Amino acid sequence: MDRIQFGRRVAHWRGRRRLSQQEFAALMRRSLRWVEELEGGRRQADPNLSVATEIALRLEITLERLLYDPAVLCPAESEIDAVRAALQRHDVLTGRCDDSSAEPVPVTALQRSLWYARTGFQAGHFAKLGTQIPKLLVDATRAAALHEGDDRLEAYRQLSLALELTEAAAIKWGDSELAVTAGQRAVVAAERSGDPVIMASAARHLADAMTAHGQAAAAVTFVTAAANRLQGDLVQCGPEGLSVLGMLFLKAAMAQAAVAEADEHSPDALARAVPGFLDQADEHAERLGHDDNLLWTSFGPTNCALYRVAAHVQLSEGADAVAVAADISAASLATLPRERRAHLLTDRAIGEKQAGQREDAVDTLLEAEELAPEEVVCRPRTKHLVEDLRLLGVGSAEGRLRGLADRCGLRG
Structure with a gap:
């Protein structure tokens, strides 16, 4: 790394640590001019290892991160196109396996692949999903087509969950149309699984996509219909059922907030329905009794608080959002x-x-x-x-x- 690049990285991390150049100079026992020249790349010689090590120490990062922290790679348009192309494949669209001689992927292998991809998503790694999702969709579709009995039902569960992941990734990528397509397919696959927990999980993803795509009113209608239809079954399904049921009401709250924000005639009246949905989610979180991550929902009291922040933001109630966020404890956040x-x-x-x-x-x-x-x-x-x-x-x-x-x- 040359002295110009090194200087920029020092300036970046000094800024991240909220240190002025004068304060950093004091920590380094150097002059302000020395820091200015270092960050400006005007030192005559590249910094030696001992100086770089001391800088890393004062900035509270590892030497490796100071010197070699890689740039964040965002998903390329070609990778997003590959996901869209996978959804447009004949076999994925029709649910029919194009190659009758192809052996279906065991459902246990599907579960492992989905767990790996979904865990990556929750760790904040969205870019690599563009290369993981297409194969996951093809494998899950073939498994649902070729397996029989309980394995077929499980394959449909995994297919729906894979399509949910596709929807969630598309939201992160800013492609709401792709998200709606994936969300609709997830709902269809969930119905074929016969599992009310998966049905509710798919419904909350589709509602999220519809809201992002400017169809918030339809999202409220859809997700509340799903909650009303499935609630009796879900409360009998234990913690997973309570988690996805609570998520339905959280998505209803966000959709309702979007409806209110977009309305020019009676936004305040529409906004008054938002707390009711949030309160219903809180009730299910209380029944669950703790923060959890069943079916990758992160559902529990803390995630409900996060959605209150998001709802205030959607309604342009910034001060309220900041106040609610401030009340969430660091210990609770650490569980998410x-x-x-x-x-x-x-x-x-x-x-x-x-x-x-x-x-x-x-x-x-x-x-x-x-x-x-x-x-x-x-x-x-x-x-x-x-x-x-x-x-x-x-x-x-x-x-x-x-x-x-x-x-x-x-x-x-």
């Missing part, structure tokens, strides 16, 4: 997957922007980036927030925002 925690931080950052706390919003985004980089630098939603903050101005956080914008691929 990285994706959920980073998503809360990006929601909180939007709330801070809405409340006029724009410097805080930048620091919150940097915190989210450190936790799950792809949630920040790859998502169109977050890039729009960064653009808004640049236009509005962020005072003393301008330098930190500039670095974040660069990492998001935003120029100018």
